[in-house]
Amino acid sequence: MKCISCKGRGLCGRPVCPILRRLEETAALPRIGKSLEGMSPPEVFVGRHGYPLVRAGPMLPAGGNSDALAEPPNLSMDIGEIIAARSAMVRSESKIMVKEAETPGRLLEAIQQIALSSSPVGTEVIFCRPPQGRLQFDGVLSPSGPSGEMLGMQITTNPLIPRKVDQMVEDRDAGAVAAVGELYAGGIGTDHISRMLSLGLLGKKRKLVPTRWSITASDDMIGKLLKETVLDCSQVKDYYLFSGEELGNHFEILLLPQPFSFELVEIWMARSVWAKEGFIGADREDARPRKAYSSLAGGYYAARLAVLEHLAQLGRQAGVLAVREISESYWAPLGVWVVREVARAAMHSSPVRFASQTEALAEMERRIRTPPGEWRKEAELLAAPVQRSLLEF
Helix, strand or coil: CHHHHHCCCCCCCCCCCHHHHHHHHHHCCCCCCCEEEEEECCCEEECCCCCCEEEEEEEEEHHHCHHHHCCCCCCCCCHHHHHHHHCCEEEEEEEEEHHHHCCCCHHHHHHHHHHHCCCCEEEEEEECCCCECCCECCCCCCCECCEEEEEEEEECCCCCCCHHHHHHHHCCCCCHHHHHHHHHHCCCCHHHHHHHHHCCCCCCCCCCCCHHHHHHHHHHHHHHHHHHHHCCCEECCCEEEEEEEECCEEEEEEEECCCCEEEEEEEECCCECCECCCEEEEEEECCCCCCCCCCCCHHHHHHHHHHHHHHHHHCEECEEEEEEEECCCCCCCCCCHHHHHHHHHHHCCCCEEECCHHHHHHHHHHHCCCCHHHHHHHCHHHHCCCCCCHHHC
16 A cells, blocks of 8 residues: 555655566566577576476576676675666476476476586577566565566577586485585585476485475575584684675674574564564574474575584584674565575674673674664573683683
8 A cells, every 4th residue: 555655756765666676677678579599597497386287497588688697696786786687587487297307308308407507508498478577576586587488498508517416416316415415515506406406306206396495495405414514513612703794684693602503583674675664583493403494484594504604614513693684775585595695705704703702792782783672582592591611710
């Protein structure tokens, strides 16, 4: 109702009207006919509607927009630039049964070849009719432009398939978790692994997995494997505070000298995307395996992965309090990759070292815009008794 009465005049307080931006970017799309040829980033999409009969296909940039090829998008771009690039990504779709991944036909096999590649793949798609639709936003997936039903497709360049990827696809005796672990240990990126999982290329029993599920599943599986490694490491001896902010997402991540636990507090400030009035939530785990899906959805697993990657590389374990503060500058959802990449950037920053928890929290609270009285009550890790180290005496 507010949007109808406002009509883009900014009465909601957002710096940019997402509805107007959506119309602007859709109108700026180049005209698309019944055929499209270009370089897939590589990127593929598997939908969830109609499961187990899903829509799947490659994504291609219309008009040769090279900015759309970045996966994930570059954090140096602003939200408007990312949306402009992603709006040119045309989603081609064909209905495929998820079990067809066991014995793929010619079309699915071609789509799988794109998912296997580590570099852009030349692709030509013929549509039943010109792609239609608007710019699509989602909390998990990156934005995308129009979509169209495929009549046929062919690959016009050779995909570049890493040897480790080829090995794990051929290994049908390895379960999906083991295969994901082998790929990650072999230097294959999380986005690449997610594509393979989505296109039914891993595990003993293979089937297509909707893209939104495969993204979170990849973050979760890799995180669990890293957690097992971290639990065998010795604890950090001091308090370390890491910080980072990009695209309206601000992270403060505190490592505490105690056994591994991870807690994420999310602060959605008023007028940020999804939260007109603001929202604060939290979720957590300790050394024991999680039994339920996180209340914070895919962002929890993305942030946890970034932290565990750093701890594994450091060869240490720690209690971890991560605070993600989302400001009004985050005016349109860009996908869960934002959480993962901004948290990674924060963990690559130079941390500030403290001798006591009190000092560390004082600095942490100073850097967060939201008053501590509003978010600290959500942080159960801070409610636990503080165990002083011998170095403090």
